Amino acid sequence: MKAVVMAKGMVMAHRPLPMLNSMFSRSSVSFAESVFFQGCVAPLSTLRARGVRIRSYQGCSSSGNGGGSSPWTRRAFVVSASSSTGDEKQPSVGFLGLGIMGTAMARNLIMAGADHLYVTATDTLRYDVTVWNRSTSKCDPLISEGAKRGESPEQTAAACDVTFAMLADPAGAMEVACGPQGAVKGLSAGKGYVDVSTVDDETSKAIAEAVRKTGAEFLEAPVSGSKKPAVDGTLIFLTAGDKPLFERASPMLDVMGKSKFYLGEVGNGAAMKLVVNMVMGSMMASFSEGLLLGAKTGLDPKTIIEVIGQGAISAPMFAMKGPSMVEGQYPTAFPLKHQQKDLRLAVELADKVGQPTPIAAAVNDLYAQAKSNGLGDEDFSAIIEALKVNVNA
Ligand SMILES: NC(=O)C1=CN([C@@H]2O[C@H](COP(=O)(O)OP(=O)(O)OC[C@H]3O[C@@H](n4cnc5c(N)ncnc54)[C@H](OP(=O)(O)O)[C@@H]3O)[C@@H](O)[C@H]2O)C=CC1
Numbered sequence: 001m002k003a004v005v006m007a008k009g010m011v012m013a014h015r016p017l018p019m020l021n022s023m024f025s026r027s028s029v030s031f032a033e034s035v036f037f038q039g040c041v042a043p044l045s046t047l048r049a050r051g052v053r054i055r056s057y058q059g060c061s062s063s064g065n066g067g068g069s070s071p072w073t074r075r076a077f078v079v080s081a082s083s084s085t086g087d088e089k090q091p092s093v094g095f096l097g098l099g100i101m102g103t104a105m106a107r108n109l110i111m112a113g114a115d116h117l118y119v120t121a122t123d124t125l126r127y128d129v130t131v132w133n134r135s136t137s138k139c140d141p142l143i144s145e146g147a148k149r150g151e152s153p154e155q156t157a158a159a160c161d162v163t164f165a166m167l168a169d170p171a172g173a174m175e176v177a178c179g180p181q182g183a184v185k186g187l188s189a190g191k192g193y194v195d196v197s198t199v200d201d202e203t204s205k206a207i208a209e210a211v212r213k214t215g216a217e218f219l220e221a222p223v224s225g226s227k228k229p230a231v232d233g234t235l236i237f238l239t240a241g242d243k244p245l246f247e248r249a250s251p252m253l254d255v256m257g258k259s260k261f262y263l264g265e266v267g268n269g270a271a272m273k274l275v276v277n278m279v280m281g282s283m284m285a286s287f288s289e290g291l292l293l294g295a296k297t298g299l300d301p302k303t304i305i306e307v308i309g310q311g312a313i314s315a316p317m318f319a320m321k322g323p324s325m326v327e328g329q330y331p332t333a334f335p336l337k338h339q340q341k342d343l344r345l346a347v348e349l350a351d352k353v354g355q356p357t358p359i360a361a362a363v364n365d366l367y368a369q370a371k372s373n374g375l376g377d378e379d380f381s382a383i384i385e386a387l388k389v390n391v392n393a
């Protein structure tokens with residue numbers, strides 16, 4: 001069993017156990033007390049009093065050497081430990097796809113248990129996490145933070161009770177689930193596969209069918225919320241599929257998110273996600289047009305953002321992205337290429353069910369053009385650049 005003893009979001013680094021022990025036994029006991037009272041880190045004595053045997057640990061620091069009056073201020077630790085009984089089975093969790101979202105989500109699973117440290121020793125780190133990514137180097141930071149390395153999606157799914165997948169698009173999700181070394185090959189009765197990628201309903205249904213043929217259960221669970229909510233563990237899960245898996249995976253979803261919706265049949269989660277992102281893509285394009293039109297008429301874009309922020313159309317997205325858009329900066333949280341993929345999938349879904357979506361269709365064309373102009377890896381707020389090009393053309 002491992003115990004996580006840290007505040008969420010801190011940067012990890014290795015430290016030897018003797019150093020940890022000496023930190024808590026010498027004059028820096030004040031560190032242990034002060035951090036404990038801030039609710040960040042439990043002193044080792046507290047862990048031991050709760051029956052946890054310390055084996056080894058990794059230290060971490062949020063800001064260089066701590067930056068406070070004590071060199072240990074704002075430091076925290078991940079401790080590999082065993083309980084005095086040692087007979088609990090840790091649920092094993094696989095995570096396939098360590099991009100912007102997957103890395104942050106898997107990290108929260110690795111860190112799970114920090115909030116429970118004060119409850120019982122057996123509540124310390126609840127998950128034994130195995131990670132896999134196509135570009136293997138993306139696994140390294142999480143391995144150093146306590147995860148195991150998966151050799152392939154197949155091997156990861158075979159080794160884990162529940163496996164999550166967070167892939168770029170339908171093709172990636174299919175490849176990882178059903179490809180030659182796909183997760184489906186490692187699944188069997190009793191296991192679960194949770195696809196949190198944003199895909200269309202047909203892809204999700206095809207993966208569900210392949211998963212269920214193995215006897216395993218399937219849940220689609222695309223997320224609303226971007227990089228920061230993924231880091232903060234405040235995503236919104238839009239789930240559908242096998243209810244028993246929803247229930248089994250709920251504690252894991254709660255580690256990564258702030259809320260979850262269960263929407264019934266597979267396909268409903270995908271549809272809900274596409275509806276939300278269709279609206280979001282149009283909002284961002286419209287906001288961009290407003291900023292550029294205002295600027296052309298001589299208005300200060302910062303004042304436009306302030307006025308919008310106080311009225312009925314205020315949105316956290318405008319307040320968050322607007323100031324950097326005005327500066328021509330687009331730090332990537334949600335890549336533009338993925339926003340275009342979601343618009344394309346939403347328009348295809350609308351076609352399939354016979355619902356006109358002329359606004360989304362036009363906005364999709366705009367994002368597609370921005371992507372072919374080299375903006376695909378920028379944040380989707382870079383759509384404003386495509387409008388600058390159009391206006392000048
Ligand atoms: N970023 C965001 O704000 C949000 C994104 N989403 C959705 O989540 C998903 C992931 O997004 P994000 O993390 O931003 O994307 P990234 O582009 O950062 O990561 C994509 C991941 O997919 C992997 N991948 C792509 N194609 C394949 C393939 N054929 N086989 C194996 N692996 C593949 C990549 O592997 P490799 O590293 O090897 O390239 C990488 O791990 C997307 O569906 C996106 O629409 C949902 C909510 C918010």
Ligand SMILES: O=CCCC(=O)O
Pocket residue numbers: 198223224225226277334
């Ligand atoms: O799919 C990406 C969603 C981004 C967000 O909800 O902010």
